Amino acid sequence: MPRESERPRRVTVRRTGPLLVEGPVEVVLEDGSVVCSRRFTVAICTCRRSRAYPWCDTSHRRRVGTAETRSDERRPDERRTDEGKAEP
Amino acid sequence: MTATSGTRPDTPAPSPPLPEPRGALSAAVVGALRGTHAVLPPARETERADAYGEDLHLALYTLYELHYRGFACVDDRVEWDPGLLRLRGDLERRFLAALRADLPPGGDVAEAMAALLVEPVMDDGNSVSHFLQDEGQLGHLREYAALRSLYHLKEADPHAWVIPRLRGRAKAAMVAVEYDEFGAGRAEDVHARLFADLMTDLGLDPAYGRYLDAGTAEALATVNLMSLLGLHRSLRGALVGHFAAVEVTSSPGSRRLARAMRRAGAGPAARRFYDEHVEADAVHEQVVRHDVVGGLLADEPHLAPDVVFGIEATGLLEDRFGRSLLAAWRAGRTAPRRPLGPPPVRPGPEGRSRDR
Numbered sequence: 001m002p003r004e005s006e007r008p009r010r011v012t013v014r015r016t017g018p019l020l021v022e023g024p025v026e027v028v029l030e031d032g033s034v035v036c037s038r039r040f041t042v043a044i045c046t047c048r049r050s051r052a053y054p055w056c057d058t059s060h061r062r063r064v065g066t067a068e069t070r071s072d073e074r075r076p077d078e079r080r081t082d083e084g085k086a087e088p
Numbered sequence: 089m090t091a092t093s094g095t096r097p098d099t100p101a102p103s104p105p106l107p108e109p110r111g112a113l114s115a116a117v118v119g120a121l122r123g124t125h126a127v128l129p130p131a132r133e134t135e136r137a138d139a140y141g142e143d144l145h146l147a148l149y150t151l152y153e154l155h156y157r158g159f160a161c162v163d164d165r166v167e168w169d170p171g172l173l174r175l176r177g178d179l180e181r182r183f184l185a186a187l188r189a190d191l192p193p194g195g196d197v198a199e200a201m202a203a204l205l206v207e208p209v210m211d212d213g214n215s216v217s218h219f220l221q222d223e224g225q226l227g228h229l230r231e232y233a234a235l236r237s238l239y240h241l242k243e244a245d246p247h248a249w250v251i252p253r254l255r256g257r258a259k260a261a262m263v264a265v266e267y268d269e270f271g272a273g274r275a276e277d278v279h280a281r282l283f284a285d286l287m288t289d290l291g292l293d294p295a296y297g298r299y300l301d302a303g304t305a306e307a308l309a310t311v312n313l314m315s316l317l318g319l320h321r322s323l324r325g326a327l328v329g330h331f332a333a334v335e336v337t338s339s340p341g342s343r344r345l346a347r348a349m350r351r352a353g354a355g356p357a358a359r360r361f362y363d364e365h366v367e368a369d370a371v372h373e374q375v376v377r378h379d380v381v382g383g384l385l386a387d388e389p390h391l392a393p394d395v396v397f398g399i400e401a402t403g404l405l406e407d408r409f410g411r412s413l414l415a416a417w418r419a420g421r422t423a424p425r426r427p428l429g430p431p432p433v434r435p436g437p438e439g440r441s442r443d444r
């Protein structure tokens with residue numbers, strides 16, 4: 001999609017979700033490696049829980065379950081306490 | 089655009105064969121399309137039909153297919169045959185009335201959406217993606233893909249019909265998401281094509297319509313809902329609600345299915361389809377919720393109950409489909425109506441088959 005260079009790139013901030021950046025986007029990670037997404041909009045993880053970091057994979061969502069299921073030991077990566085809230 | 093299928097310089101995309109009827113309604117539709125059946129069932133017959141049954145849903149699916157790719161040996165112009173459209177309307181009324189009767193009235197958009205935006209910590213026993221992730225065998229994945237192919241081989245097509253019915257922010261956002269679904273300008277990245285590649289990886293035949301006869305009532309109903317909502321401008325709010333429900337629930341489900349594919353040793357194309365949907369739908373969810381749903385309701389606030397209906401109807405039919413799969417698998421039965429058969433014979437070095 002053509003995008004005029006004089007038009008600022010829009011970044012949309014949401015309190016409880018990812019940062020939405022008009023694509024394509026390159027992200028430089030802490031170790032210096034560079035990853036690129038060419039999507040029209042790119043969702044960048046801000047909760048740091050994503051398993052596809054730096055891209056959002058919806059891991060910020062509030063997890064619901066009983067106390068019993070919360071202590072489930074089968075999948076350690078699924079046992080995260082969650083302070084996040086579902087978005088309005 | 090032409091109304092008739094004239095000769096074209098290149099080979100036209102082939103249309104699938106007509107399905108085998110499963111009762112009086114689908115027999116009448118298939119017969120009418122073959123030209124062997126002159127009389128279509130009157131409204132009193134559709135009023136008595138099982139609104140979730142396979143006869144009604146195959147009849148409806150077949151009539152809807154005339155708007156997508158049609159059928160081999162059926163004149164493309166019957167898409168606008170008044171008698172068939174009358175019958176389609178009767179079937180749709182029966183289906184819609186059942187959905188409205190089975191869903192709680194009222195509810196607001198924020199609440200309906202919030203219910204989708206939480207992730208269960210663990211499987212409650214009714215989630216197909218959890219089942220496939222935890223205990224899915226290659227056979228289960230093949231059956232799942234064959235049944236889902238009824239939609240995924242036309243992925244995002246039913247939703248494209250809503251575009252001219254939207255304006256401004258909702259339209260711009262809807263088109264952006266659809267553009268992504270259709271490969272962002274690259275034919276090899278069209279999601280329907282990625283799904284065809286997945287099917288090939290799983291030893292399935294990726295030909296369009298190949299598994300229609302294998303499709304259960306529950307599987308057909310999920311696709312019929314999309315066609316119903318897409319084809320009627322009066323149901324644009326419900327189409328948008330449905331699309332939001334699909335996009336919001338897709339990303340975590342796709343992650344589990346990607347894991348299931350890896351566990352079962354499926355090929356790279358099978359894994360890629362779901363990997364792509366984890367990331368793509370995390371973006372689509374945001375855009376659809378805030379700009380498509382938000383934009384539509386800013387424009388036409390009176391459509392809020394329809395948006396809720398679209399969300400809830402999607403949940404109801406997806407739950408029915410999921411339960412039917414899990415009931416079959418837990419009883420050691422196959423889920424499709426027909427055995428899927430052996431993998432198709434691969435074409436020669438000319439490459440993989442395009443949809444035959």
